Amino acid sequence: MSTLTPGFADPVLDAQATFRAVLEAMSRPGRIQRAGTGLRPPAPMMPAAAAVLLALADSGTTLWQDAGTDAEAWLRFHCGAPFAAMPAEAAFVLATGAPPVIADLNAGSEEEPERGATLIVQVAALEEGAGWRLSGPGIEREHRLAVTGLPSDFVAAWARNRGRFPRGVDVILCAGERIAALPRTVAIAEG
Amino acid sequence: MSPPDDRSAEGGGDLNRPGQTKGPVMEGYNFAYLDEATKRMLRRTILKAVAIPGHQIPFGAREMPLPYGWGTGGIQVTAAILGPSDTLKVIDQGADDTTNAVSIRRFFTRVAGVATTERTAEATIIQTRHRIPEQALREDQVIVYQVPQPEPLSRLEPRRAETKRLHSLADYGLMHVRLYEDIARYGHIAKAYDYPVMVNGRYLMAPSPIPAFDNPKMDRMPALQLFGAGREKRIYAVPPYTEVRSLDFEDHPFRPIRAPHACALCGSRESYLDEVITDDRGGRLFVCSDTDYCSGRVALREAAE
Amino acid sequence: MYVAVKGGERAISAAHAWLDETRRGDPALPELTVAQIEQQMPLAVDRVMAEGSCHDRFLAALAIKQAKGDLIEAAFLLRAYRTTLPRFGVSEPLETNAMRIRRRISATYKDLPGGQVLGPTYDYTHRLLDFALAAEGSDRAEAPQAEVPAGAVPRVTELLAREGLMQREEATDAEPGDLTREPLAFPAARPVRLQNLARGDEGFLLALGYSTQRGYGGNHPFVGEIRVGHVTVEFTPPELGFPIELGEIGITECQMVNQFKGSRTEPPQFTRGYGLTFGHGERRAMSMALVDRALRATELGEDVTAPAQDHEFVLYHSDNIEATGFVEHLKLPHYVDFQSELENLRTIRAALAREAMQEAAE
Numbered sequence: 001m002s003t004l005t006p007g008f009a010d011p012v013l014d015a016q017a018t019f020r021a022v023l024e025a026m027s028r029p030g031r032i033q034r035a036g037t038g039l040r041p042p043a044p045m046m047p048a049a050a051a052v053l054l055a056l057a058d059s060g061t062t063l064w065q066d067a068g069t070d071a072e073a074w075l076r077f078h079c080g081a082p083f084a085a086m087p088a089e090a091a092f093v094l095a096t097g098a099p100p101v102i103a104d105l106n107a108g109s110e111e112e113p114e115r116g117a118t119l120i121v122q123v124a125a126l127e128e129g130a131g132w133r134l135s136g137p138g139i140e141r142e143h144r145l146a147v148t149g150l151p152s153d154f155v156a157a158w159a160r161n162r163g164r165f166p167r168g169v170d171v172i173l174c175a176g177e178r179i180a181a182l183p184r185t186v187a188i189a190e191g
Numbered sequence: 192m193s194p195p196d197d198r199s200a201e202g203g204g205d206l207n208r209p210g211q212t213k214g215p216v217m218e219g220y221n222f223a224y225l226d227e228a229t230k231r232m233l234r235r236t237i238l239k240a241v242a243i244p245g246h247q248i249p250f251g252a253r254e255m256p257l258p259y260g261w262g263t264g265g266i267q268v269t270a271a272i273l274g275p276s277d278t279l280k281v282i283d284q285g286a287d288d289t290t291n292a293v294s295i296r297r298f299f300t301r302v303a304g305v306a307t308t309e310r311t312a313e314a315t316i317i318q319t320r321h322r323i324p325e326q327a328l329r330e331d332q333v334i335v336y337q338v339p340q341p342e343p344l345s346r347l348e349p350r351r352a353e354t355k356r357l358h359s360l361a362d363y364g365l366m367h368v369r370l371y372e373d374i375a376r377y378g379h380i381a382k383a384y385d386y387p388v389m390v391n392g393r394y395l396m397a398p399s400p401i402p403a404f405d406n407p408k409m410d411r412m413p414a415l416q417l418f419g420a421g422r423e424k425r426i427y428a429v430p431p432y433t434e435v436r437s438l439d440f441e442d443h444p445f446r447p448i449r450a451p452h453a454c455a456l457c458g459s460r461e462s463y464l465d466e467v468i469t470d471d472r473g474g475r476l477f478v479c480s481d482t483d484y485c486s487g488r489v490a491l492r493e494a495a496e
Numbered sequence: 497m498y499v500a501v502k503g504g505e506r507a508i509s510a511a512h513a514w515l516d517e518t519r520r521g522d523p524a525l526p527e528l529t530v531a532q533i534e535q536q537m538p539l540a541v542d543r544v545m546a547e548g549s550c551h552d553r554f555l556a557a558l559a560i561k562q563a564k565g566d567l568i569e570a571a572f573l574l575r576a577y578r579t580t581l582p583r584f585g586v587s588e589p590l591e592t593n594a595m596r597i598r599r600r601i602s603a604t605y606k607d608l609p610g611g612q613v614l615g616p617t618y619d620y621t622h623r624l625l626d627f628a629l630a631a632e633g634s635d636r637a638e639a640p641q642a643e644v645p646a647g648a649v650p651r652v653t654e655l656l657a658r659e660g661l662m663q664r665e666e667a668t669d670a671e672p673g674d675l676t677r678e679p680l681a682f683p684a685a686r687p688v689r690l691q692n693l694a695r696g697d698e699g700f701l702l703a704l705g706y707s708t709q710r711g712y713g714g715n716h717p718f719v720g721e722i723r724v725g726h727v728t729v730e731f732t733p734p735e736l737g738f739p740i741e742l743g744e745i746g747i748t749e750c751q752m753v754n755q756f757k758g759s760r761t762e763p764p765q766f767t768r769g770y771g772l773t774f775g776h777g778e779r780r781a782m783s784m785a786l787v788d789r790a791l792r793a794t795e796l797g798e799d800v801t802a803p804a805q806d807h808e809f810v811l812y813h814s815d816n817i818e819a820t821g822f823v824e825h826l827k828l829p830h831y832v833d834f835q836s837e838l839e840n841l842r843t844i845r846a847a848l849a850r851e852a853m854q855e856a857a858e
Contacts, residue, residue, distance in 0.1 A: 012222050016274045019234045023272065026241045027415045027430050028330075056238075058231050091235075110359035114239040114248045137244050137391050138430040140413070166393065170242045183242035183430075185391065220580065249679040254579040258572070259821030261828065284832045291828050293504040321832045339825065350808050352682045377844050383836035402836040422818045424679035448839050465831045466838065480832055 005040045007054050007078040018055035022172065025181035030134040030143030032126055032180050042070035044096040048174035049120050050074075056118075057081040057092050064090035066097050087117075096122045099150075102157045105169045113166035116184065124149030126175040136186040144191065145180055147173060155188050162187060223270040224302040229253055233271035233426070237417060240428035245390025246358070247341050252424040262295055263421030265318050265337035269299065272333060272417070273316060278306045280314035285322035285463065285480035292320070311483050321384075323405040325462050325484040328414035330431065336399040338420040341427060343387045343397040363395045366438065374443050383448070389436045390429055398435075404447040404463050409435040452477040457488035519564050533557040542746075542775025543567055547816060548574025549676070549695040551745050551774050568697075572817050579676070586671065588730040588739050592749050592772075593651060595725040599776075602652050603719035604753060610649030615724060616776075652720040653751045653768055662766045663756065684807055689791055693784045694773060696814030702779060704804045705786035713790045713802025717769065720753040724776050748773050750781035754789050759797050767796060 008014035021033035036047030039054075045067045053075060057063050063081040065071060071094075075081065084090035087100040099121045108115035131146025132155075161168050161184060168184030182188070221227065229251075236250040255263040273279065279299055283292040287309040295318065296307050308314050311324040320337040328334060344354045347365045357363070366387055373381045380386075386403035390396045398406060399418060409416065409429060416429040429435060439445035450464045455476040462484055464477040479485035520527065534541055534557035544556040548571040556574055563569035599615025602608055616639075656662035672687035680688065693701060708714045726746050730739040750771040758764035769789025771781035790804035803809050813819065 012227060013275060015227065015230070016222075016272075019230075020272065020274060022238060023234075023241065023415070026238050056231060056235055058228060060228070060232060061235070111355050113243050113246060114236070116239070116242075118238070137433040138241075140411075140432045166243050166246060168242075170239070185242065185244065185430075224580075226580070226582070249681065251677045251679055253676075254572075254575040254817065256576040258824060259818045260823075260825030261821060263821075284829045288504040289829050290504045290508055293508055297505075297508075320828075321830070339822070351812075352808065378847055379843075381840055381844065383840040384833040400830075400833045402832055404836065422822055448836070448843060450835065450839050463832070464835070466835055480835075 004074055004077055005042065007039075008051075009038060014051075015055045018051045021179060022052055022055065022181065025172065025179050026138075026170070026183050028138045028143070029136065029182055029186040030128070030132070030139065030145040030180055032128050032145075032178050034177050035174075035179050036177050042067075042074050044068070044122070045071045045074070045094070046096075046122050046174050047177050048179045049094060049096070049122055049172075052120055052172055052174065052179065053079055053081075053092060053094065061091040062089060063092045063094070065094035067094060071096075091115075091117055093117055093119045094122075095119065099154075102161050102169050102171075107161075107164060107167040107169055110167065113168065116168050116170065118170050118172060120172045120174060121150070122174050123147050124175065126173055126178045126180050131191045133189040133191055134182075134186050135189075136183075138183070139186070146191075147180075149175075155190055158182070158188050220302055222275075222303055223273050223299070224256075225253065225267065225270045229267075230271050233267055236426045237268065237271060237428065240417070240426050241415070241430050243394075244429055244433050245388075245394030245396040245427060247396075247420075247425040247427045249424055250426050252421045255421065257294070257298065259422035260339060261291060262318070262320060262337040264419030264423075264426070265320070265335050265421075266295060266298070266419070267421060268335045268417050268419035268426060269316060269318050270303070272335075273299065273303055273305060275303075275305065277315045278308050278313055280308050280311060280317045280483075281319075282317065282322060282324070282481075282483075283320040284465070285324070286482040288482065309483055310487075311481075321400050321402075322463070322480060323401055323408045325479070325481045327408075328412060330413045332414040334412075334414055334416050336401075336416065336418045338397065338399045338418045338425075339422070340385075341397055341418065341420040341423050341425040343385075343395050358394060361393060361395075363389075366395060370438060371440070374440070379443060379446065380439065386445075386447075387438050389434075389438060391433050392436075395438075396427065396429075396435075402447070402449075402463055403437065403445075404449050406435070406437045406445070406447060411435070450477050454479045454485060457485045457492070459485070459488060519562075528561060530554060530557045530561055533560050539776060540565075540567060542773075542777050543698060543780070544570045544574060545774040546777055546780060547571035547695055547697065548578065550574050550578040568816050568820050572820070575817055585731060585733070587742070588732060590727045590729065590747070590772075592723065592727055592747070593648070593654075595649070595723055595727050595747075595749075596744075597649055597723055597725040599724040600649060600721065601719070602721045604652060604721075608652065608655070609647065617778075649723075651723075651751065653753065656720070656753065656766055660765070662753070662768065663762075665768070680811055682807055683794075684811055686788075686792070689807070689811060690770065690772075690784075690788060692811045692814055693771070693787055696784070697816035697819065698777070698780045698783070700814050700816065700819075701783035701787055704790070704810065705783035707802065708786050708790045708804045713793065713800075713805040715754050715756075715789070715798075717752040717754050717786060717789065719782065720751040720768070722748065722750045722778055722781065724748045724778070746775050748775065748777050748781045750778070750785045752782070752785040752789060756796060767792065 018035045021035045025033045036051030039047040039050050041050035057079040059080045061081050062084040064084045064087045087093050088104055088106055093105060105117040106115060125148040127146040129144050131144055134143040134145055165184055170184050171182040173180045232251055236248050240248050255266055257263055281292045281296040283289040299305055300307060311326045316333050318335045342354050344365060347369055348354050370380050384402045385397055385400040386406055388396050388398050398409060411432050413431050415431055418427045437445040452464060453460045454462060454464060456478050459479055462479045462481060465480045466475055466477055468475050534553050540560055541553050541556045544559055544567055545551050559570035559573040562573060597613060600613045653662050657664055673685060675688060675691045726744045728744055729742045731742050732739045752769035753766045754769055756765055756767040769785035771784030773780045787804055791807060791810060793800050793805040
């Protein structure tokens with residue numbers, strides 16, 4: 001195993017800044033935030049996805065990831081989160097390749113929808129101002145978000161995810177050091 | 192055996208970082224008092240609260256060095272989101288200089304060294320008890336409410352197991368009956384504060400004991416609204432621009448009331464007023480409950496003179 | 497012209513200074529030391545450790561001093577400190593069978609292995625104020641010491657269980673829930689209930705336990721056994737894989753024996769109510785055992801009719817730190833909500849007055 005690259009340079013303040021970026025992203029779906037500047041996680045993990053997990057995952061959360069053994073070692077060391085055997089069992093799911101089927105992930109229960117998983121998906125690019133038309137809580141009228149690198153059936157799967165509210169999965173999209181979030185409330189219309 | 196909170200101490204001793212020069216930070220405690228594992232737990236809870244607007248999420252509330260019922264929920268939420276570049280405003284009853292607001296502000300100055308302000312416009316985080324500032328909040332602000340009782344149905348059904356079930360079914364008949372009984376008895380809904388709201392058309396939510404006068408400010412507010420109940424150990428949220436509707440009936444629309452007077456200091460006829468008794472012969476006057484709003488108006492008037 | 501009240505910050509500082517002054521009392525008298533409190537008010541220290549949920553005699557004594565003897569305030573100080581401590585893991589279960597016993601009594605058997613050991617108890621004192629204690633410098637009386645009885649001191653409930661008369665508690669390796677990390681959820685498992693009761697307010701537990709004796713959810717309890725003494729705390733570090741001794745703590749354990757009518761699947765037998773507390777706290781351990789048994793009503797197929805059997809009622813109201821905070825928060829300003837109620841009442845009364853005028857005019 002190669003030497004591990006470091007985690008946050010300042011574990012307290014970097015975690016806070018990353019969390020605020022995720023909070024802002026989750027509160028205003030489709031708006032792009034920055035996270036993970038300066039992080040060099042093992043490939044194929046991107047800095048933004050690594051930062052989100054460093055800020056939120058720990059021994060109290062289960063994690064599933066498809067980024068390979070180097071990433072697993074890095075996350076095990078820096079987050080200490082127990083790994084789940086199946087995506088359905090995880091609180092955080094990191095997809096660097098084709099994301100698992102949303103309907104297969106934990107969506108919580110009607111009484112405890114907060115147990116629904118957070119799916120972190122790495123994509124090729126995120127751009128504001130074009131692409132999807134997003135509406136819902138957090139959006140004054142409409143936000144536009146162009147996402148490159150998601151499977152073609154994602155929007156249909158998302159509509160089904162949104163249809164079972166309050167149960168559901170929340171998604172954090174990461175591209176390099178950019179993040180945008182899709183809370184389960186957001187409606188996506190293809191541009 | 193659960194693994195230790197191995198990361199909880201990280202950075203704990205390293206409090207004199209650049210960018211934290213706004214106040215001397217108390218030694219021996221982590222930035223913003225809470226350990227990092229607790230902050231992560233709070234942060235995960237807050238994110239899910241934002242994703243499910245109006246839904247109360249239980250969390251492992253910690254004992255804080257201030258008593259339960261005095262804002263420990265709000266304090267934990269603020270501690271979880273606060274960073275060194277934030278400017279914090281704390282109000283109680285709309286005022287920055289009420290004793291509990293002073294105490295909470297002093298707490299964050301001691302444990303986080305953040306800048307504080309009494310000006311609504313300058314704050315990035317506003318922790319509040321019982322009021323929403325008169326000045327409209329912006330997108331770059333977060334308002335954190337201290338919540339004594341997060342369950343809007345608690346007076347109708349004290350059992351948490353049962354209210355949880357009612358929320359899952361969106362069965363709010365109990366509340367409608369309660370409000371309708373008011374109408375039958377008084378001719379209008381007699382709930383004057385902590386007036387229940389529907390969030391995004393799905394969850395019935397307690398807005399905390401703000402006067403019903405403040406309820407309309409919650410609707411489609413540009414700022415993120417977070418709610419923390421420490422003793423009851425629940426967090427909930429209203430994302431920006433989210434519909435918050437005060438419960439009412441078609442023939443009895445929601446009608447917030449304020450004292451029909453002008454502020455004795457700034458003359459405002461729009462703001463929410465506190466009543467002040469001036470003698471024992473029935474003398475009274477009314478002043479703005481929002482002290483920043485009031486002093487801003489007084490300053491403007493003085494500048495104009 | 498009206499000038500708004502200001503100066504909250506200065507008032508708070510002055511109030512704190514005054515508080516310090518009243519804590520010290522008459523400066524002509526010597527100041528209490530923490531060691532004196534720890535040694536001479538041990539039962540207060542024990543209660544603060546139990547309700548403060550932290551076994552540390554020195555810190556509990558310090559908290560009592562700081563709180564001017566207000567034990568709930570002291571427990572709060574200890575809790576608020578405790579919550580900042582790093583957690584290294586969970587100890588092995590305490591082995592109370594191996595307790596170094598100071599006191600051990602059973603109300604169910606006249607004599608039994610290990611014997612009845614009265615220990616340092618107020619039980620048979622006559623409650624007459626002892627004016628000799630008011631005199632300073634009185635010498636400490638040496639208590640006579642008997643031989644420590646050799647051999648094991650088995651628990652009474654074990655003896656009954658061997659005969660099949662006492663319901664067995666299932667041993668489990670599952671990690672118990674942790675109230676200090678996870679909020680209460682219902683139905684609450686027994687380990688979580690016991691954690692809640694172990695740090696619950698003594699007065700609340702006492703009153704609830706008493707209510708079960710008076711017929712509110714009662715079943716007749718016997719004190720199978722109360723034992724007070726010291727037990728070893730062991731911890732297994734994951735890297736070692738075997739337990740090491742961390743030290744000793746003083747505890748009180750009470751096992752109440754209660755009747756159980758039996759069910760379709762189980763013959764009639766005794767069931768137990770369990771109480772355990774830091775330090776010497778018999779009233780607390782006994783009350784806890786009564787309430788624990790009452791809370792088992794549902795799982796034992798008994799009707800839930802009384803407050804002490806009601807999980808949400810008991811577990812949500814037992815914590816005196818939460819309770820005192822919320823009761824006392826009523827002293828905080830409520831001008832705003834009160835004002836809204838005032839205006840509301842005025843509106844209602846004005847409408848009623850208008851109606852009455854109209855009716856009179858008609």
